[in-house]
Amino acid sequence: MTSRATLVAVPVMLAAFATAVHYAQPSAASLALGLPLMALGVAIRLATNGVLKKNQQTSRDGLYALCRHPMYLGTLSLAAGAAIVLNHALAFGLLAAALSISLYRIRREERWLEAQLADYAAYRRATPVFPTPASLVRALRGPWPAPSLRQCYLNGEILRLNLYLPLILAAGIYLARSGRLPPMPGVLALGCAACLLLAALSARVHPADARRSPLDYVLPAALSAALLPLAAS
Numbered sequence: 001m002t003s004r005a006t007l008v009a010v011p012v013m014l015a016a017f018a019t020a021v022h023y024a025q026p027s028a029a030s031l032a033l034g035l036p037l038m039a040l041g042v043a044i045r046l047a048t049n050g051v052l053k054k055n056q057q058t059s060r061d062g063l064y065a066l067c068r069h070p071m072y073l074g075t076l077s078l079a080a081g082a083a084i085v086l087n088h089a090l091a092f093g094l095l096a097a098a099l100s101i102s103l104y105r106i107r108r109e110e111r112w113l114e115a116q117l118a119d120y121a122a123y124r125r126a127t128p129v130f131p132t133p134a135s136l137v138r139a140l141r142g143p144w145p146a147p148s149l150r151q152c153y154l155n156g157e158i159l160r161l162n163l164y165l166p167l168i169l170a171a172g173i174y175l176a177r178s179g180r181l182p183p184m185p186g187v188l189a190l191g192c193a194a195c196l197l198l199a200a201l202s203a204r205v206h207p208a209d210a211r212r213s214p215l216d217y218v219l220p221a222a223l224s225a226a227l228l229p230l231a232a233s
Helices: 004-022 028-049 070-086 089-116 120-126 133-140 149-154 157-177 185-205 214-232
Strands: none
Touching: 004 070, 004 089, 004 157, 028 070, 028 149, 028 157, 070 089, 089 120, 149 157, 157 185, 157 214, 185 214
């Protein structure tokens, strides 16, 4: 079931992203700095969801030794990278929205986790909410659990990936067509085709016991298909 917090957070983030894209002034420097940060955010979210067993046990190793909320760290890295890429003061409203929503959800989730998991209070005392130099050293010493693609499906991260990649492509198409990015129809069309392929593969490999349905990938596939002629023109 979708929480009320999610019902509020998603429209707020989409509105902040659309506003930031509308006023964006990307440059070569902002792209060089921001795109790797966005990619890092996506990688952190996938790695986190690949080991997290929600509401079942307290994760302590790998990214969870680095900080208590690596998934939100990935979200903030993605939002910060997008703000840098878009290169406008209003774009940092996207980062502010992501930070505000993350901090609100962290407070609520930690109260719930302490009530549900007997060892979470001890983990909370030992591990910072976000990374510190000491927690980085501890995390690097390991162990690092191997992420599971199946766990990413069970946590819904594969569907989320299918949704936000076309949105990022849509922003690129809009900025290219408005002259604020150089024309690159081949690159953008290839990106749309890759998103279509990702949606098809995701639906094909989707575990039968996952909470989501394979039909959920129809929406990102339709969005990618609609963007393809715009990207190629």
